[in-house]
Amino acid sequence: xxxxxxxxxxxxxxxxxxxxxxxxxxxxxxxxxxxxxxxxxxxxxxxxxxxxxxxxxxxxxxxxxxxxxxxxxxxxxxxxxxxxxxxxxxxxxxxxxxxxxxxxxxxxxxxxxxxxxxxxxxxxxxxxxxxxxxxxxxxxxxx
Amino acid sequence: xxxxxxxxxxxxxxxxxxxxxxxxxxxxxxxxxxxxxxxxxxxxxxxxxxxxxxxxxxxxxxxxxxxxxxxxxxxxxxxxxxxxxxxxxxxxxxxxxxxxxxxxxxxxxxxxxxxxxxxxxxxxxxxxxxxxxxxxxxxxxxxxxxxxxxxxxxxxxxxxxxxxxxxxxxxxxxxxxxxxxxxxxxxxxxxxxxxxxxxxxxxxxxxxxxxxxxxxxxxxxxxxxxxxxxxxxxxxxxxxxxxxxxxxxxxxxxxxxxxxxxxxxxxxxxxxxxxxxxxxxxxxxxxxxxxxxxxxxxxxxxxxxxxxxxxxxxxxxxxxxxxxxxxxxxxxxxxxxxxxxxxxxxxxxxxxxxxxxxxxxxxxxxxxxxxxxxxxxxxxxxxxxxxxxxxxxxxxxxxxxxxxxxx
Ligand SMILES: Cc1ncc(COP(=O)(O)O)c(C=O)c1O
Numbered sequence: 158x159x160x161x162x163x164x165x166x167x168x169x170x171x172x173x174x175x176x177x178x179x180x181x182x183x184x185x186x187x188x189x190x191x192x193x194x195x196x197x198x199x200x201x202x203x204x205x206x207x208x209x210x211x212x213x214x215x216x217x218x219x220x221x222x223x224x225x226x227x228x229x230x231x232x233x234x235x236x237x238x239x240x241x242x243x244x245x246x247x248x249x250x251x252x253x254x255x256x257x258x259x260x261x262x263x264x265x266x267x268x269x270x271x272x273x274x275x276x277x278x279x280x281x282x283x284x285x286x287x288x289x290x291x292x293x294x295x296x297x298x299x300x
Numbered sequence: 301x302x303x304x305x306x307x308x309x310x311x312x313x314x315x316x317x318x319x320x321x322x323x324x325x326x327x328x329x330x331x332x333x334x335x336x337x338x339x340x341x342x343x344x345x346x347x348x349x350x351x352x353x354x355x356x357x358x359x360x361x362x363x364x365x366x367x368x369x370x371x372x373x374x375x376x377x378x379x380x381x382x383x384x385x386x387x388x389x390x391x392x393x394x395x396x397x398x399x400x401x402x403x404x405x406x407x408x409x410x411x412x413x414x415x416x417x418x419x420x421x422x423x424x425x426x427x428x429x430x431x432x433x434x435x436x437x438x439x440x441x442x443x444x445x446x447x448x449x450x451x452x453x454x455x456x457x458x459x460x461x462x463x464x465x466x467x468x469x470x471x472x473x474x475x476x477x478x479x480x481x482x483x484x485x486x487x488x489x490x491x492x493x494x495x496x497x498x499x500x501x502x503x504x505x506x507x508x509x510x511x512x513x514x515x516x517x518x519x520x521x522x523x524x525x526x527x528x529x530x531x532x533x534x535x536x537x538x539x540x541x542x543x544x545x546x547x548x549x550x551x552x553x554x555x556x557x558x559x560x561x562x563x564x565x566x567x568x569x570x571x572x573x574x575x576x577x578x579x580x581x582x583x584x585x586x587x588x589x590x591x592x593x594x595x596x597x598x599x600x601x602x603x604x605x606x607x608x609x610x611x612x613x614x615x616x617x618x619x620x621x622x623x624x625x626x627x628x629x630x631x632x633x634x635x636x637x638x639x640x641x642x643x644x645x646x647x648x649x650x651x652x653x654x655x656x657x658x659x660x661x662x663x664x665x666x667x668x669x670x671x672x673x674x675x676x677x678x679x680x681x682x683x684x685x686x687x688x689x690x691x692x693x694x695x696x697x698x699x700x701x702x703x704x705x706x707x
Binding site: 160162163168192193194195196197218219220221222224262265 | 641642643644645648649659660661665668673674675703704
């Protein structure tokens with residue numbers, strides 16, 4: 158079945174998500190929920206001495222959109238500096254998803270970005286997906 | 301089960317004129333029958349004035365209609381008008397009890413009993429009260445079939461520390477109809493007060509507040525074919541009289557001097573400010589509408605649809621229904637999960653066919669945790685539903701399985 162929202166690649170990431178599972182002794186981690194639909198997502202990062210991401214793991218449960226977006230972005234951030242991670246904005250996810258996201262699903266789509274940025278910044282990003290976008294300025298990061 | 305109970309009991313709901321709309325979310329809010337909309341408009345167009353103390357004929361007319369509607373609403377659930385307090389919604393009604401009754405009656409070392417299946421509205425106020433006064437919550441477990449145990453209630457009540465037992469009449473997730481008469485009787489025998497949350501019960505099954513005997517019974521107008529902005533608290537006079545007012549201001553006073561205030565009689569003591577007048581009148585029309593259909597017919601109808609939904613849904617591979625196995629143990633709603641798809645995705649795909657269901661935690665996060673679920677999909681039924689709507693639901697679930705099913 159051809160479906161604009163649930164296109165093949167998204168379903169594939171949902172059913173077989175990349176970089177999912179536990180991580181021992183992560184250097185960074187962050188957890189958040191989407192109260193609207195009960196999605197929960199934890200991200201764990203291993204970083205090297207230069208604050209470059211060496212490994213990423215997600216854990217949690219949620220809808221296809223939130224899980225697929227976590228899986229897709231997880232493929233992109235190995236080798237990324239925490240500073241750059243903290244500066245990612247919503248287009249990073251929306252471009253990967255490549256579909257129109259309705260206002261009600263935006264929180265699902267952006268949950269993974271929020272926990273990733275929070276892990277990079279070291280505090281729960283005071284960045285809400287549906288407020289005007291701008292990534293938190295790196296100057297405000299408490300690394 | 302007759303075939304008659306498989307077709308809608310009433311169809312004069314303007315919103316249902318929308319082509320193809322399959323509304324299965326009455327547990328969140330009911331749609332409004334034309335008679336209710338007419339009553340709202342008629343009041344505002346022809347009888348509107350503020351109530352209390354009006355002297356001119358229009359105001360007397362408004363006052364008369366407002367009082368008559370309160371009496372009608374009270375009678376519908378077997379309550380006294382003076383013991384029927386109009387609030388904003390069920391949540392405010394529970395908060396009224398928490399704030400006015402709570403601090404004088406619950407103290408350090410005391411306990412409040414709730415079930416694990418309560419709506420947040422019947423959890424958070426009590427949790428806050430307990431924190432404030434140093435009391436504890438005791439949670440009645442729901443078993444695999446969504447039932448609470450009266451034996452466990454007896455255990456909780458045994459040490460005499462329980463001051464309040466607050467239980468939902470019908471769970472908004474599991475559908476379970478709780479044995480509220482027994483709960484109330486046991487609470488009373490143990491010296492505890494009781495509050496029953498009738499939000500999911502009132503327009504769907506015969507409710508007699510007097511026979512149930514609870515100290516407090518609450519429900520909400522918008523789930524009972526009425527407008528938003530009106531809820532009900534039925535309380536026993538003795539307790540209401542001993543309680544201080546909740547909100548203060550106009551209408552709830554008898555006299556105000558520069559030094560002090562004396563409070564109005566029941567129920568006005570608890571109704572500060574201008575009440576939802578038109579909404580009360582419209583809810584009067586709503587209870588009239590239900591009475592006209594006959595609450596026993598309404599119940600039989602929704603039970604038949606629920607039984608049909610249970611059988612159809614359980615036949616779907618990978619689908620799990622939450623709550624009691626039998627329709628007669630349930631109100632008119634069914635929550636379920638699908639192995640292959642998250643409830644949010646289910647609701648999205650159903651929505652494309654205009655099948656309106658709710659997905660999420662349904663304001664019952666503790667219950668979700670207990671069930672080991674993040675969310676469920678819930679279909680809920682009302683007088684305008686028929687088994688055709690269940691067929692539409694099942695058909696649409698086929699699309700979900702087509703998209704998500706194969707691995
Ligand atoms: C069981 C139960 N209690 C309380 C409420 C709260 O009703 P209201 O939001 O109208 O106060 C609801 C509605 O969602 C409910 O289902």
